[in-house]
Amino acid sequence: SDVYKRQVPTDAANHNRKSISLLVKQVVEKNNFDTNPPDLICATRGPGMVGSLASGFTLAIGLSVAWNKPLVGVHHMLGHLLVPRLKSNGTKPCYPFLSLLVSGGHTIVVLSKSLLVHEILVDTLDIAAGDAIDKCGRELGIRGNMIGKELEVFLNNHKDQWNQEIKFDMKEPMQNQWDRKDVLAYSFAAFNSQVKSSLKKYHNSEIPKDEKIVARMAHLTMKTIFKHLISKIKLAIKLNKDKMEGVTDFVCSGGVASNILLREMLQQNLSTNGIKNFYFPEPRLCTDNATMIGWAGIELFEDAKLTTDVGTTVFRKWPIDKILDVDGWIKNNE
Numbered sequence: 001s002d003v004y005k006r007q008v009p010t011d012a013a014n015h016n017r018k019s020i021s022l023l024v025k026q027v028v029e030k031n032n033f034d035t036n037p038p039d040l041i042c043a044t045r046g047p048g049m050v051g052s053l054a055s056g057f058t059l060a061i062g063l064s065v066a067w068n069k070p071l072v073g074v075h076h077m078l079g080h081l082l083v084p085r086l087k088s089n090g091t092k093p094c095y096p097f098l099s100l101l102v103s104g105g106h107t108i109v110v111l112s113k114s115l116l117v118h119e120i121l122v123d124t125l126d127i128a129a130g131d132a133i134d135k136c137g138r139e140l141g142i143r144g145n146m147i148g149k150e151l152e153v154f155l156n157n158h159k160d161q162w163n164q165e166i167k168f169d170m171k172e173p174m175q176n177q178w179d180r181k182d183v184l185a186y187s188f189a190a191f192n193s194q195v196k197s198s199l200k201k202y203h204n205s206e207i208p209k210d211e212k213i214v215a216r217m218a219h220l221t222m223k224t225i226f227k228h229l230i231s232k233i234k235l236a237i238k239l240n241k242d243k244m245e246g247v248t249d250f251v252c253s254g255g256v257a258s259n260i261l262l263r264e265m266l267q268q269n270l271s272t273n274g275i276k277n278f279y280f281p282e283p284r285l286c287t288d289n290a291t292m293i294g295w296a297g298i299e300l301f302e303d304a305k306l307t308t309d310v311g312t313t314v315f316r317k318w319p320i321d322k323i324l325d326v327d328g329w330i331k332n333n334e
């Protein structure tokens with residue numbers, strides 16, 4: 001989670017290793033899994049920090065061996081991508097569909113043609129949108145362990161300040177200019193430096209005492225980050241006309257996706273671009289969670305008949321367009 005990301009990897013891995021066995025022990029006791037185990041074990045296999053991944057994945061292997069139940073090693077981003085399909089009441093996104101996966105670690109636009117075929121249309125050249133939001137929020141004096149969420153609460157308390165005049169220079173990056181046109185990529189590194197230099201230019205490098213002024217700055221910053229997210233989705237749709245044939249469903253998932261302003265801006269801007277149905281998972285399913293990994297594992301097991309060999313390990317890197325291109329998959333034909 002966000003808390004682990006800010007610590008050094010070994011701390012995070014140690015923390016994970018200590019907590020996971022105790023948590024699983026509780027779950028096993030509560031559900032009597034020792035006498036009546038679940039039918040399927042799903043665990044995240046990558047991408048991410050190997051130390052943290054290994055603690056969960058290795059325990060999952062242990063359970064799979066002990067209970068003699070199949071194991072599925074799940075791709076983290078596939079979890080984010082498929083979680084809106086979990087909802088059984090009502091409609092769910094159908095292939096081909098477009099997703100914006102926007103979290104503290106990733107910012108990608110993905111075109112999903114089927115359960116196993118995904119293409120990344122836009123990726124970030126530097127940091128993720130959530131990371132930029134956290135950095136800008138901190139720069140503007142927002143505190144807490146989930147800055148993005150705190151920032152949303154703060155801005156909701158100051159709705160009357162939104163779009164009010166403010167001396168603050170905030171430009172959307174990667175826009176067309178004389179020497180570059182239609183660059184299909186995100187860049188979020190410059191947002192924090194823009195906040196810094198505006199504070200320097202207009203406020204002696206100090207956070208204004210008046211919360212209302214801070215709210216105007218924060219809103220403009222958030223809005224511009226979200227505009228950047230949307231501009232490149234529109235560009236991806238424009239530059240991939242043939243591939244977008246039949247795409248009417250749109251998913252937005254990942255921690256930042258719980259932001260209501262972002263959801264509204266996406267709906268406003270993309271409905272004129274062929275998107276008819278928007279799927280926003282409920283906030284607790286947007287941030288990293290076990291439900292999404294379990295669900296993606298069930299889809300892989302039931303629809304693609306895939307399981308993972310127990311003699312495998314985790315991956316630091318595992319591109320989502322190469323789900324099957326790794327060792328350890330077992331195709332189960334009935």
Ligand code: AMP
Pocket residue numbers: 001002102103104105129130131133134146147148149152254255256257258259260286287288
């Ligand atoms: P994840 O990496 O999926 O766990 O998501 C964590 C990231 O989402 C962090 O960068 C948070 O600041 C960001 N985030 C969480 N909630 C919100 C929100 N309501 N608005 C904007 N960003 C958020």
Ligand code: ZN
Pocket residue numbers: 076080103254255287288
């Ligand atoms: Zn995530």
